[in-house]
Amino acid sequence: MSVFRLAFMNFRNSFRSYLSLVLSLAFTILILFNFQNLIYSGPFAVLGGHNKQYIDMLVETVSVVLGCFMFFFLWYATNVFLTRRKREIGIYIFMGMSNRKIGRLYVIEISLVGVTALAAGIGSGALLGGLFQMIMGAVSDIAVDVRFGVSWKAVNVTGVSFLAMYFFFALKGYWNITHSSVLSMISAARQNEYVRMPKTVLSAKAALGAAVLSAGYYLANKGGRQSMLNNALLAVVLVIAGVYLLFGGLIPLALQTLSANKHFLYRGQRCLWVNQMVFRMRKNYRTYAMVCIVGICSVTALATGFAMKERYHNIVRFDNQYTFQLLTNQSGLGEKASALIGGAGDIACQTSLAALSLDADHLVLKYSEVKRVAQERGERFDLSEPADDETVYLSYQMLMSLIVHEQPVPVMIGGKAYLVTRTVRDAYIGYMQREMGCFYVVSDSEYERLKEQGTTLYIHNYKLADDMDFAAARAAVDTLISNTDENFTARVAVDPFDNDTDWIKALHSLCIFMFLVFVVACGCIMFMKLYNDSFEEKERYLVLRKLGIPSGTISASIAQELLSAYMLPFAVIAVSAYFSVHALGRMMYTSLFSIYVVSTLAVFAVFVLCYMLSVAVYRKNVL
Amino acid sequence: MITREVKKSKMNDNKVVEIKNLIKSYGAKDFQTTVLKGIDLTIYKNDFIAIMGPSGSGKTTLLNILSTIDKPTQGMVTLDGHDVTHISNRELAKLRKDKIGFVFQDYNLLDTMTLQDNIALPLALDGAPAKKILDRTRELAAAFGLEAQLRKYPYQLSGGQKQRGAVCRALITEPEIIFADEPTGALDSRAGKDLLHCLCRVNESGQATILMVTHDPHCASYAKDVYLLSDGMMKCRISRGSDRKEFYSRIIDLQTSIGGDFA
Ligand SMILES: Nc1ncnc2c1ncn2[C@@H]1O[C@H](COP(=O)(O)OP(=O)(O)OP(=O)(O)O)[C@@H](O)[C@H]1O
Ligand SMILES: [Mg+2]
Numbered sequence: 039m040s041v042f043r044l045a046f047m048n049f050r051n052s053f054r055s056y057l058s059l060v061l062s063l064a065f066t067i068l069i070l071f072n073f074q075n076l077i078y079s080g081p082f083a084v085l086g087g088h089n090k091q092y093i094d095m096l097v098e099t100v101s102v103v104l105g106c107f108m109f110f111f112l113w114y115a116t117n118v119f120l121t122r123r124k125r126e127i128g129i130y131i132f133m134g135m136s137n138r139k140i141g142r143l144y145v146i147e148i149s150l151v152g153v154t155a156l157a158a159g160i161g162s163g164a165l166l167g168g169l170f171q172m173i174m175g176a177v178s179d180i181a182v183d184v185r186f187g188v189s190w191k192a193v194n195v196t197g198v199s200f201l202a203m204y205f206f207f208a209l210k211g212y213w214n215i216t217h218s219s220v221l222s223m224i225s226a227a228r229q230n231e232y233v234r235m236p237k238t239v240l241s242a243k244a245a246l247g248a249a250v251l252s253a254g255y256y257l258a259n260k261g262g263r264q265s266m267l268n269n270a271l272l273a274v275v276l277v278i279a280g281v282y283l284l285f286g287g288l289i290p291l292a293l294q295t296l297s298a299n300k301h302f303l304y305r306g307q308r309c310l311w312v313n314q315m316v317f318r319m320r321k322n323y324r325t326y327a328m329v330c331i332v333g334i335c336s337v338t339a340l341a342t343g344f345a346m347k348e349r350y351h352n353i354v355r356f357d358n359q360y361t362f363q364l365l366t367n368q369s370g371l372g373e374k375a376s377a378l379i380g381g382a383g384d385i386a387c388q389t390s391l392a393a394l395s396l397d398a399d400h401l402v403l404k405y406s407e408v409k410r411v412a413q414e415r416g417e418r419f420d421l422s423e424p425a426d427d428e429t430v431y432l433s434y435q436m437l438m439s440l441i442v443h444e445q446p447v448p449v450m451i452g453g454k455a456y457l458v459t460r461t462v463r464d465a466y467i468g469y470m471q472r473e474m475g476c477f478y479v480v481s482d483s484e485y486e487r488l489k490e491q492g493t494t495l496y497i498h499n500y501k502l503a504d505d506m507d508f509a510a511a512r513a514a515v516d517t518l519i520s521n522t523d524e525n526f527t528a529r530v531a532v533d534p535f536d537n538d539t540d541w542i543k544a545l546h547s548l549c550i551f552m553f554l555v556f557v558v559a560c561g562c563i564m565f566m567k568l569y570n571d572s573f574e575e576k577e578r579y580l581v582l583r584k585l586g587i588p589s590g591t592i593s594a595s596i597a598q599e600l601l602s603a604y605m606l607p608f609a610v611i612a613v614s615a616y617f618s619v620h621a622l623g624r625m626m627y628t629s630l631f632s633i634y635v636v637s638t639l640a641v642f643a644v645f646v647l648c649y650m651l652s653v654a655v656y657r658k659n660v661l
Numbered sequence: 662m663i664t665r666e667v668k669k670s671k672m673n674d675n676k677v678v679e680i681k682n683l684i685k686s687y688g689a690k691d692f693q694t695t696v697l698k699g700i701d702l703t704i705y706k707n708d709f710i711a712i713m714g715p716s717g718s719g720k721t722t723l724l725n726i727l728s729t730i731d732k733p734t735q736g737m738v739t740l741d742g743h744d745v746t747h748i749s750n751r752e753l754a755k756l757r758k759d760k761i762g763f764v765f766q767d768y769n770l771l772d773t774m775t776l777q778d779n780i781a782l783p784l785a786l787d788g789a790p791a792k793k794i795l796d797r798t799r800e801l802a803a804a805f806g807l808e809a810q811l812r813k814y815p816y817q818l819s820g821g822q823k824q825r826g827a828v829c830r831a832l833i834t835e836p837e838i839i840f841a842d843e844p845t846g847a848l849d850s851r852a853g854k855d856l857l858h859c860l861c862r863v864n865e866s867g868q869a870t871i872l873m874v875t876h877d878p879h880c881a882s883y884a885k886d887v888y889l890l891s892d893g894m895m896k897c898r899i900s901r902g903s904d905r906k907e908f909y910s911r912i913i914d915l916q917t918s919i920g921g922d923f924a
Binding site: 308313316317581586587589 | 765774789794
């Protein structure tokens with residue numbers, strides 16, 4: 039029989055054992071395909087040229103991340119497959135096949151798998167693409183025009199990049215098989231020797247892991263200016279290393295200690311599943327660590343997405359606090375402007391206050407005035423009056439910053455040094471705060487003292503009731519602008535229809551997309567691993583049944599074992615993600631705790647789903 | 662009805678297993694081969710029976726039916742007073758768990774746990790208190806010379822140690838009867854002897870009733886009674902008496918008279 043026919047027969051007759059690989063590959067293809075779709079339609083199509091450079095940057099970044107992700111995922115999936123398949127086709131050695139021939143057999147088989155997966159992935163991608171975009175649209179308030187069509191470009195890009203990577207790994211497998219010893223091929227030594235490790239080695243690993251992990255957590259949340267980025271990068275490396283050591287050391291150590299305590303162990307099914315768990319942990323700890331890292335990424339991605347959305351709304355709200363703002367040295371301008379704007383459309387709210395100009399870079403505001411204006415506008419106000427040598431800086435909402443100020447910094451205003459005790463990001467003076475960036479609030483008494491030294495300016499703010507009146511009102515206001523030697527008036531107009539910040543929305547959608555990728559990958563990896571394991575476990579459960587152990591007991595033990603198999607990584611994900619989201623929150627100047635909770639719950643939901651699926655499949659396979 | 666009642670009370674005295682006119686055939690209607698052609702056998706408490714027979718004579722088939730893994734085509738099998746041919750699968754599983762201990766040719770220890778946990782497993786699954794399990798495990802391990810091996814994993818044990826461990830596991834639930842299919846089949850003569858000595862000891866001390874299938878006359882000579890199965894029928898039965906060496910030569914004689922060497 040030719041190698042090709044043999045491969046084809048293997049593929050057809052035991053499709054079930056190829057299924058997990060086919061599914062996981064199809065999943066990768068689905069992701070890639072959907073990403074292409076996302077580029078050619080979806081959120082990006084809606085955004086105009088305004089945001090082009092941001093979007094291109096985003097797409098590039100995500101492409102790189104996705105590319106890396108795909109590479110590692112394919113590596114992992116083909117590796118798992120190779121290990122199992124090698125054992126099965128190794129038997130052909132006894133029939134006089136050479137390693138090279140077996141290698142060829144493997145390449146043909148895995149090619150069949152790849153082609154099937156590609157067809158399945160693109161097929162399901164075309165079918166599910168619309169659904170996928172609808173989900174994205176729902177979670178990311180961008181009006182997505184859902185398309186069910188297949189873009190040939192997307193198919194091409196997906197197919198070519200997948201096949202290129204895939205055949206690389208297929209050839210790697212060929213190389214592996216041709217360079218394997220006969221013994222490892224037939225793996226007669228199927229005995230499992232990784233059951234137990236010396237306690238000292240485990241303890242050392244555990245201690246190191248705990249130290250590395252806590253160092254990572256600490257760094258991620260450490261204060262300090264400018265070093266935030268370095269800290270964050272170092273923290274990522276430490277957390278990854280720590281998670282590996284945790285699963286290679288601490289967790290096996292804990293489980294091993296538990297299983298050595300017979301009073302704990304000999305209680306119903308525990309005897310069975312705790313031992314199984316120890317065994318599984320020793321054998322699969324790399325997989326668990328990987329799942330954890332991908333899981334942390336997924337929680338962080340979703341949290342970033344939510345945070346971006348929240349931040350986007352905050353920025354829009356900040357910028358649109360007032361529609362028009364005037365800064366002038368003329369005292370009677372307020373009424374005039376009010377009449378003009380009022381002529382073009384209803385004014386929802388108008389406020390005025392004075393500012394002191396002491397030098398080019400600083401405008402000083404009076405504490406009680408700021409408070410009054412904020413209250414008139416209905417803005418939250420929780421500032422307490424600064425001391426005479428203190429000041430509060432009025433800043434603006436930004437997307438994120440890698441520099442975290444914590445210490446008060448001194449500032450020189452009108453020849454006197456003040457300590458900036460607080461930086462406020464509420465829109466007391468509206469968009470002007472962002473535009474000018476030079477407002478400082480001082481105490482009432484200090485303001486009165488400074489009044490002698492500076493010139494008084496007037497700030498008038500107006501908020502239109504109806505955005506539709508904007509154009510007419512702006513034309514009216516513009517007649518007031520003057521810039522003569524003794525008179526000057528500056529105007530700030532905020533176009534409510536402006537979409538300069540829409541790229542943040544795209545960022546948000548991308549984060550959600552990445553979350554979906556990561557979380558499904560997490561579930562897939564766990565599921566695939568357990569699915570593969572269930573073939574190995576079959577013999578073990580057969581023994582149990584021969585011993586007359588009722589299938590109900592075995593079922594319960596499986597459920598317990600899989601539950602801990604899923605919940606252990608989940609616990610690590612939940613703890614680690616808390617720190618990563620916290621660090622993110624510090625960069626974004628907000629507490630993301632509720633977002634962290636929601637994101638973690640989303641991952642939890644996916645895990646529960648995969649768990650139930652795994653239990654069902656596992657039972658079907660071994661019972 | 663009445664006869665059944667009587668039977669049951671008698672059984673409680675000493676009958677553990679009773680089979681009557683047991684017939685087992687394989688295959689569909691036209692291609693049926695009858696492997697067991699009407700077998701009668703009663704096992705009493707504290708028996709140690711070896712069933713011998715040439716390859717293909719139906720030893721494993723008989724054992725599988727007795728141990729409720731397989732169902733007979735015809736005939737009656739009662740186990741500790743329960744008619745196993747007419748009870749539900751659930752009850753069967755319970756019966757298997759409570760009344761029967763198994764020893765397999767290839768040990769079938771779980772490679773994921775230590776020998777101690779392997780021995781303890783049936784009792785732990787049964788929900789016994791940990792203290793009792795520990796005591797019982799140690800007691801059995803001592804009886805089988807395995808104290809030093811308890812913390813080892815199966816891959817660290819010799820075949821003989823594994824098989825003795827498997828016997829401990831079969832004994833831990835204090836079953837009514839132990840079924841062993843070629844228990845020494847995978848062991849060398851030394852390890853086989855050790856195992857048989859242990860089996861003899863637990864049998865003589867009244868802890869176990871044993872039914873063993875073997876084709877090895879030396880192995881069979883450790884039993885109290887040897888039955889010969891041939892062509893699906895119980896051909897004859899011989900009992901040991903006090904001298905094992907003499908019993909062994911009688912088994913050999915019987916074997917030659919039936920025709921051929923089984924092994
Ligand atoms: N599932 C089955 N279907 C059909 N025939 C079977 C089946 N199981 C066993 N047989 C047949 O029943 C006969 C007895 O088999 P059994 O396994 O009981 O033999 P044995 O006495 O245990 O032999 P050995 O000493 O070689 O183990 C054999 O001829 C075998 O071919
Ligand atoms: Mg047999």
